[in-house]
Amino acid sequence: MTHSISLPSYLEQSPEVRERFDRLKQRDVLLEIKNLTKTFESNDGTITALDNVSFRARRREFISVIGPSGCGKSTFIRILAGLEYPSSGEVRLDDEEVSGPCPNRGMVFQGYTLFPWLTVKRNVMFGMNMAGHGGTETESQAMQWIDLVGLSKFANAYPNQLSGGMKQRVAIARALANQPRILLMDEPFGALDAQTRAQMQSYLLQIWKNVDITILFITHDLEEAIYLADRILVLKAHPGEVQEVIEVPVPRPRSPEQFILPEFLATKRRLEELIHPKNEYESQELPIIRMTPIGDDVE
Amino acid sequence: MSINNQWLAIRKPLSAKRRLFLTLLSFLLPLSIWSAVSYVDWLWHPMVEIQDKGDVSYFREGNLVKKDIFREENATLIASGGNPAVGVPANPIYLPAPHEVVTAFYTSFTTPPKRRNEPWLHESLIHSVQVIFWGFTLSSLIGVPLGILCGAYSFFSRLHEPFIEFFRYLPAPAFGALSVAVLGIHDAPKIAIIFIGTFFQQVLVISNTTRKLDVSLIEAAQTLGAKKTKLLTKVVVPGILPDLYKDMRILLGWAWTYLIVAEIVGTSTGITWFINQQGKYRIYENVYAAIIMIGIIGLASDLFLAWLGKHLFPWTGRKQSKLSVFFSRLFGPVNQTVFDEK
Structure with a gap:
């Protein structure tokens, strides 16, 4: 079925890409995950969602996390956010152990989770209000973040008056307004249509370029993972283990034209190998009976 | 007829006009049954309101008696050559006609209570x-x-x-x-x-x-x-x-x-x-x-x-x-x- 097309190895990096990674490696470690394990008790016994996951992210790195369903991606990011606790191991942010949710780790969920009773502006101000700030100063700060995501005209709208993509931009502005150290994104564009999703990806890259923020981005879309990330953390299912960490050999700045670059395709092929091992779906041949006349062939 | 024009289509909304019409009808239907029973003489009306008591000693004008009793009394009177009673079909006292109830909406507010210390x-x-x-x-x-x-x-x-x-x-x-x-x-x-x-x-x-x-x-x-x-x-x-x-x-x-x-x-x-x-x-x-x-x-x-x-x-x-x-x-x-x- 798959005709072999010759591609370079995903490990081959052009001099400029290699130089960029060398510079990245000199940055401080921002997030350190050490031997993270998470188990759940269920009726069928103990389920290991994450098994001994270790990983480091440096400041202003863009990390994508990818893996087959059931690999514990969501559990992973929820532990980083402090919404769940690890069974063992630890998460350190700026060399301090993380416990419980805290505004220094912003989170964007797949469901938009905007507060429907607050206007866009009040949603963005929420974090600052919780920290005890208020008044016109806070309001103008919130407006800056709303400008950044290009929604100044909708500052006084309620979330139910916005489209899905706009809601997610507000959610990003709301998380960034707290000036977190890291932005955790759990399949944030998963519910959007293809066109809006492409637009959101380019918005996100622009925001990331202009804001001092490290991003950890969960997705199940291979192209999205490559297009956005510096490095891709590939998890394995049952139990969730680190399978590989891929340095994306595609140069920056990124643009949608790069989707057909050989290094892009090589990375995609590698991810496919890791996530959908060949034998898994090629062996699946359906027991179909021919129901068309002989000679009326489409292939 | 397209499906949009049907009165009965499962889980399809009706137009605003039809909704209003049906809302009115939902009140009019029970009201018209009540009116029919009240105003059409041959519908139900199990009682007779006495207009002229004739020779029946215990009938009183304006009183209600059951239809069969009224007929029986009149039959005996006619047999013995007496003056038959006259009456019109009526409903029992516990079912007043719609117009009486409508009037009562006003009069019950304006009628003073029977005893002075009772509330209006x-x-x-x-x-x-x-x-x-x-x-x-x-x-x-x-x-x-x-x-x-x-x-x-x-x-x-x-x-x-x-x-x-x-x-x-x-x-x-x-x-x-x-x-x-x-x-x-x-x-x-x-x-x-x-x-x-x-x-x-x-x-x-x-x-x-x-x-x-x-x-x-x-x-x-x-x-x-x-x-x-x-x-x-x-x-x-x-x-x-x-x-x-x-x-x-x-x-x-x-x-x-x-x-x-x-x-x-x-x-x-x-x-x-x-x-x-x-x-x-x-x-x-x-x-x-x-x-x-x-x-x-x-x-x-x-x-x-x-x-x-x-x-x-x-x-x-x-x-x-x-x-x-x-x-x-x-x-x-x-x-x-x-x-x-x-």
Whole structure:
């Protein structure tokens, strides 16, 4: 079925890409995950969602996390956010152990989770209000973040008056307004249509370029993972283990034209190998009976 | 005919005109049956109203007698050569005609009570509304916060809900004698009956509504730095407010159903006293008028609250009306903004 097309190895990096990674490696470690394990008790016994996951992210790195369903991606990011606790191991942010949710780790969920009773502006101000700030100063700060995501005209709208993509931009502005150290994104564009999703990806890259923020981005879309990330953390299912960490050999700045670059395709092929091992779906041949006349062939 | 034009299509909406037409019809149908039975002589009419008693000694003009008795008496009279009685078909006294009830709507307000110390109809109605108001308000003052706490914290849910679940099966009217013994014969035991009838349902309904709040909203608030009480007051409460309001409307309807029972506890008062009194005097058109009045007050107050709710919670609709902008400014600090408490 798959005709072999010759591609370079995903490990081959052009001099400029290699130089960029060398510079990245000199940055401080921002997030350190050490031997993270998470188990759940269920009726069928103990389920290991994450098994001994270790990983480091440096400041202003863009990390994508990818893996087959059931690999514990969501559990992973929820532990980083402090919404769940690890069974063992630890998460350190700026060399301090993380416990419980805290505004220094912003989170964007797949469901938009905007507060429907607050206007866009009040949603963005929420974090600052919780920290005890208020008044016109806070309001103008919130407006800056709303400008950044290009929604100044909708500052006084309620979330139910916005489209899905706009809601997610507000959610990003709301998380960034707290000036977190890291932005955790759990399949944030998963519910959007293809066109809006492409637009959101380019918005996100622009925001990331202009804001001092490290991003950890969960997705199940291979192209999205490559297009956005510096490095891709590939998890394995049952139990969730680190399978590989891929340095994306595609140069920056990124643009949608790069989707057909050989290094892009090589990375995609590698991810496919890791996530959908060949034998898994090629062996699946359906027991179909021919129901068309002989000679009326489409292939 | 396309499917859009059909009157009967499963799960398809009707046009605004047809909806209005059917709404009117839903009231007109029972009304026309009532009118037919009242005004068409050969429909039902089991009685005869005596117009001329003839030679029957015990008939009185204007009285109602059963049709078969009337016929029997006349048959015996004619056989013995006497003067037959004359009468017209009539319905029993407990079924007045629509126009009599409509008139009663006005006359029952203008007719003074039989005894001087008895209340007028409007006084009875106000008394009933007061009993409902206090019963429902007292129940809500405790029931709403407790319901929210039970919905938000498993601790309160486990501590209170099992008992409340048991208690709500005890019929409120059964506490009549007890509440009179404890609270005396005036309004207090009546308010207590409404309270008992409302409170236990209220806690369970509101805790359920609270539990239905999308948990990811709470998690999002946590990642934004909201903690403990702020999580409750700035996320849980505003999050459930529109649903809470709907629950309260339904619960208020239930409170009305306990009114009649509450009002016969101790001394009979309010609209129930009026209904019983008119029943004793056999002025049934007033009884019907009073029952319909309860329905009208209940429906009107619910429609008003529904209309108000649309404007109180502007974020639930797509468009903002002027009134909702006014409310959002008026209650801004409560509903919408999270100005810091410092």
